[in-house]
Amino acid sequence: MEKIKLGVSSCLLGENVRYDSGHKLDRFLLDTLGKYVEYVPVCPEAECGLGVPREAMHLEGDPASPHLITTRTRQDMTRHMMTWAHKRVVQLEKEALCGFIFKSDSPSSGVERIKVYNEKGIPVNKGVGIFARIFMKHFPLLPVEDDGRLHDLNLRENFIERIFALRRWRDILGKKESKGNLVDFHTRHKLLILAHSPKHYQLMGKLVAGQKNIPWQDLYEQYQTLLLESLELKTTPKKNANVLQHMMGYFRQQLSVDEKKELMEVIEDYRESYIPLIVPVTLISHYVRQYDQPYLKEQVYLNPHPLELQLRNHV
Numbered sequence: 001m002e003k004i005k006l007g008v009s010s011c012l013l014g015e016n017v018r019y020d021s022g023h024k025l026d027r028f029l030l031d032t033l034g035k036y037v038e039y040v041p042v043c044p045e046a047e048c049g050l051g052v053p054r055e056a057m058h059l060e061g062d063p064a065s066p067h068l069i070t071t072r073t074r075q076d077m078t079r080h081m082m083t084w085a086h087k088r089v090v091q092l093e094k095e096a097l098c099g100f101i102f103k104s105d106s107p108s109s110g111v112e113r114i115k116v117y118n119e120k121g122i123p124v125n126k127g128v129g130i131f132a133r134i135f136m137k138h139f140p141l142l143p144v145e146d147d148g149r150l151h152d153l154n155l156r157e158n159f160i161e162r163i164f165a166l167r168r169w170r171d172i173l174g175k176k177e178s179k180g181n182l183v184d185f186h187t188r189h190k191l192l193i194l195a196h197s198p199k200h201y202q203l204m205g206k207l208v209a210g211q212k213n214i215p216w217q218d219l220y221e222q223y224q225t226l227l228l229e230s231l232e233l234k235t236t237p238k239k240n241a242n243v244l245q246h247m248m249g250y251f252r253q254q255l256s257v258d259e260k261k262e263l264m265e266v267i268e269d270y271r272e273s274y275i276p277l278i279v280p281v282t283l284i285s286h287y288v289r290q291y292d293q294p295y296l297k298e299q300v301y302l303n304p305h306p307l308e309l310q311l312r313n314h315v
């Protein structure tokens with residue numbers, strides 16, 4: 001698989017672009033995730049010409065459409081930033097990004113809960129950074145997160161699973177449109193989709209099965225929308241446990257009574273959050289290899305992202 005292209009707030013990679021010439025280097029992003037990712041750094045404030053160092057800014061006014069104001073000289077930079085941002089997102093279309101990691105708490109780059117000050121100088125945590133808002137509107141289904149939220153291990157796992165899935169989907173888009181390629185992709189991702197959304201699992205199954213009557217471009221677009229929507233919905237221990245039980249059903253003939261009992265107990269322990277997901281997944285993977293189960297061994301669900309990231313050790 002080619003490296004995954006991800007947009008990122010430049011300061012998170014250690015670039016000295018903050019208003020005080022500092023940075024906010026995130027070691028996980030640079031050293032660990034960076035092995036699999038080609039970053040496209042973006043610093044809205046430096047790139048739109050405000051310079052480094054520069055005066056600090058914050059958001060003011062209506063949280064739904066706030067103004068970007070310099071805190072000391074009170075210059076309104078909103079129009080300047082928005083004009084630049086609208087051009088920058090069009091340039092970013094060419095990068096075919098699989099997602100974006102924004103810097104939290106920034107009036108330009110933050111994706112949620114950014115302070116917006118009212119006329120009395122009292123902040124409410126209801127804003128979105130000016131560039132982040134324009135980016136998310138331009139690429140509505142693209143996975144986005146901020147560095148703060150990625151410290152939550154469930155959110156981290158979900159985000160990384162989505163960017164890897166999108167990379168695999170982009171590989172399919174790079175091939176000739178064919179029934180075989182779409183069916184193959186869907187078949188390998190079925191259980192991953194089921195773990196996120198049983199409803200999308202049904203819809204996507206019907207879409208792929210009924211594909212004869214839909215033009216290729218519409219079919220691929222509809223499939224992509226459903227894929228991205230489904231993976232945005234979070235997995236839960238209950239949904240994962242249902243998928244694991246479903247997989248267990250493929251070994252009805254081969255497993256002894258004791259082995260079935262042990263596997264069932266491991267799945268229930270996971271459902272109760274006594275053990276992490278990696279434990280039942282490892283046990284099932286062992287049976288998949290041992291019995292060379294042809295459908296399950298192709299399932300991305302068992303191996304959605306590199307083991308070295310240890311993402312399922314904590315969820």
Ligand code: SF4
Pocket residue numbers: 009010011012017018019042043044045046103106108109
């Ligand atoms: S938070 Fe955004 S605008 Fe601020 S320094 Fe980082 S990349 Fe630049």
